[in-house]
Amino acid sequence: MQPFTQHTGIACPLPLSGIDTDQLIPARFMKRSRAEGYGDYLLHDLRFDGNGDPREDFPLNHSDRRGASILVTRRNFGGGSSREAAAYALIDYGIRCVVAPSFGDIFASNSVNNGLLPARVSEEDGERLLAALQGGERDATVDLNAKIIRCGSLDVPFDIEPVWRTKLLNGWDDIDLTKSYTAAIQAFAASDQERRPWMKPNRA
Amino acid sequence: MSASVGRPRTLFDKVWDAHVIVEREDGHNLLWIDRHFLHEGSFHAFDKLKAREAEVARPDLTFGIEDHYVPTRVRNIAQIDPAIRRMIEQLRANTTQHNLKSFDLNDPGQGIVHVVGPEQGLTLPGLTIVCGDSHTATHGAFGALAFGIGASEVAHVLMTQTLWQKKPKRMRISIEGALSAGIVAKDIALSMIAKIGADGAAGYAIEYAGSTIRNLSMEGRLTLCNLSIEAGGRSGMVAPDETTIAYLRGRPYAPKGDAFERGAADWLALASDADAVFDKEVSLDATQIAPIVTWGTSPDDALPITQDVPDPDRISDPGRAEHVRDALSYMGLQPGQKLTDIRIDRVFIGSCTNSRIEDIRAAAAILAGRKASVPGLVSPGSMLVKQQAEQEGLDRIFKEAGLEWVEPGCSMCVGMNGDLVPPGERCASTTNRNFRGRQGPGSRTHLMSPAMAAAAAVTGQLTDMRALLKERA
């Protein structure tokens, strides 16, 4: 996984709350293979009209936000289904960091597992960032070491679980980490058979 | 073992502690996973497995289930959309290759994963259970720690039978008192979500407690735990009691004989210690709960059926007012309109939230001898529920009322199999998500209990089912 230390890019304001994973990628696109790329499906039904034409009033379609890699949005981003495709859609579109006051739990961990940073800010700071972007600011820098987002004259702190920060900074994949505990896992499974003889499915 | 052993512990703590393999100082815990359920959406995870040329670590603890994409009207997959068929065939290829038991379309136990696990006795108290589906919290009704995971985590569990997790905080939702006639777990859940918000339990493991919960059937507890994620909670649990044990005895995959009795004793000991401390406490008065419906595009946009659609101009919080305005415009509703004046186009009775035998009975009790004035689909949660309902003659009630009685699957909960609500249409639905487009692009969803959906089918508009119950009395 690509490590995330510091990133500078175009930030797009998305002043909506509760963007759920069904919005991030509607279910009908989830049959496609990842190899085809999920970027075109990101927020599909908000970005495009019934004819498949871009909605001009949708922020990601504004010409000055083309190529955006940072999304600034409102609370409860990524609630709902566990579809990791929601994170794939963001990443394949080119998003590296989503800034919001709160995130769906499963979405946030899926993001981290794919190198996408869910940066949690206070409601007030989120509104200040949105206002700055809507007022014409375009670029932002996200510094994961310092846990700071810089945008124009604003310096906004953000939060992230320490474990997730470490994972992102190092680009760690859990599986490699887990492999180093193989002996502990085997010992657990062996002693568990004694502790919980009823655990295993009683295959008919 | 975890450091918290010895102090008063909650139900959640006890199950968590029993599964910690490694506890790192940074808060990362490696948990042992007892059950892993897979469905057609698991292909991303199998692709990751293939990329690493890895095997499934514990095929005996891993089960496939065909539910998300399965057709509900024909069962021959040669006759369905090739893209959907490919999803089912991919799961079959993956479970066959790794020698996993799969409840496929031809299995007499097939159904929705969160219905099948409990009724097969695969779900047991004290287990850790994961599935690439956010409603995995459902299994917490048995006092299991069950939660939804993403594809990377599914791949990790497949390869190692473990998962890295940070410990969530604990929340207790206490519900006391007797429910009024016709009020069910769905109404409790929607009231709870409306009270704490769609992200109110984010970061928490929920325990449902109190006299109301003790008096709920397993079906009711399953509905309640199922909806934990709609309040943002990744898991929701109920302490095992005699209701739990009576339900499990004799289930196909449950332990037998002495092993069962040993299990039962262990399970009853899982209840939270009397002096255990929760990070957050919420309480609800069951006697005040009325039938609830949602009017908006988030599960916390919920109100008692006796009330009116909210008016954004009278909401002081600007963010909330904006959400309400957007939601009403998407839903095609007027501020201040009576909820009971909202006309509907169709009904759906099904999904892992409300498709168990009790749900089917409750809907049938309203529809018996009546006609539906709108079209609708009734999809029992599993082949076993379907069989039981047919033995009781409930299928005839739905068919005589003019509704379609179809095969089990996720169906119109998510529309992946092609069972969709057409754009602009309004559906009274027993499902769990009223998100924009959830039941199909442009679809409008109102969530409610099975009896409320049945009442809406009869009148063609949102209806207080108590009126239809009264006519019967």
Ligand code: SF4
């Ligand atoms: S019925 Fe709906 S919520 Fe339940 S498992 Fe299927 S898609 Fe998920």
